[in-house]
Amino acid sequence: EIVLTQSPTTMAASPGEKVTLTCRASSSVSYMHWYQQKSGASPKLWIYDTSNRASGVPNRFSGSGSGTSYSLTISSMETEDAATYYCQQWSSNPYTFGAGTKLELK
Amino acid sequence: AVQLVESGGGLVQPKESLKISCAASGFTFSNAAMYWVRQAPGKGLEWVARIRTKPNNYATYYADSVKGRFTISRDDSKSMVYLQMDNLKTEDTAMYYCTAGLGTTRFAYWGQGTLVTVSS
Numbered sequence: 001e002i003v004l005t006q007s008p009t010t011m012a013a014s015p016g017e018k019v020t021l022t023c024r025a026s027s028s029v030s031y032m033h034w035y036q037q038k039s040g041a042s043p044k045l046w047i048y049d050t051s052n053r054a055s056g057v058p059n060r061f062s063g064s065g066s067g068t069s070y071s072l073t074i075s076s077m078e079t080e081d082a083a084t085y086y087c088q089q090w091s092s093n094p095y096t097f098g099a100g101t102k103l104e105l106k
Numbered sequence: 107a108v109q110l111v112e113s114g115g116g117l118v119q120p121k122e123s124l125k126i127s128c129a130a131s132g133f134t135f136s137n138a139a140m141y142w143v144r145q146a147p148g149k150g151l152e153w154v155a156r157i158r159t160k161p162n163n164y165a166t167y168y169a170d171s172v173k174g175r176f177t178i179s180r181d182d183s184k185s186m187v188y189l190q191m192d193n194l195k196t197e198d199t200a201m202y203y204c205t206a207g208l209g210t211t212r213f214a215y216w217g218q219g220t221l222v223t224v225s226s
Binding site for chain 2: 033035042043044045048049054086088090093094095096097098099100
C-alpha cells in the first residue's frame with residue numbers, strides 16, 4: 001500500500017499570502033489528485049492528474065510534482081480557500097488518501 | 107448534471123448488518139465504475155470498494171479493512187449501487203460517500219453521504 005504523507009497537518013494563512021501544501025508518497029506514483037473539503041460538506045475534486053484544475057477551480061490554485069513529491073499551491077490566499085485538502089493516488093490499489101492539511105484563515 | 111444520492115444509513119449494533127444505497131443520474135450509469143469512500147468522524151478519507159462495469163464482469167475490489175464483510179453491487183437497470191455491510195464493527199462508523207469517475211481515474215463526482223453509526 002502506498003502511504004501518502006501530507007504536510008503541514010494544519011496551517012493558517014493571511015489573505016494575499018502564498019500557500020504551499022505538500023504530499024509525499026512512500027513509493028513513486030504517476031500522478032496525484034487533490035480534493036477540497038469544507039466543514040460539513042462532501043469532498044470536491046480540486047486538482048487532477050497532478051496539475052489540472054477541476055471545473056470551476058480558480059486559477060490561483062496550481063499543482064505540481066512527480067515521483068514521490070507533489071504540491072498544491074495557492075498564489076494568493078482568499079477567505080473561501082479555508083478548507084481541508086487531501087491528496088490521493090490512483091497508481092496502485094488500494095487508492096489511498098493523505099491524512100489532509102487543514103488550511104485556516106489567519 | 108451528475109447526481110449521486112446516498113440513503114440507508116443509520117444506527118446499528120456491532121455484528122449487525124446494514125445495506126446502503128446510491129441512486130445515480132445524469133450520466134450513462136452502465137458505463138461507469140462506481141466506488142464507495144468513507145470518512146470516520148473527524149478523520150480523513152478511506153476508499154472502501156469498487157465495482158466495474160458489465161464488460162469487465164462487474165469485477166469488485168475492496169479495502170483490506172472491509173474485505174470479507176462488505177459487498178458492493180449494482181443494478182444497471184435502476185442506476186443504483188449498493189454496499190452490503192455485514193458483521194459491522196464500531197470502527198466502521200463513518201459517513202459513506204458514493205463516488206464516480208465516469209471513465210477517469212479519479213473521484214470526480216461525490217454524493218452528499220449517508221452516516222452509518224455502529225454502537226451498542
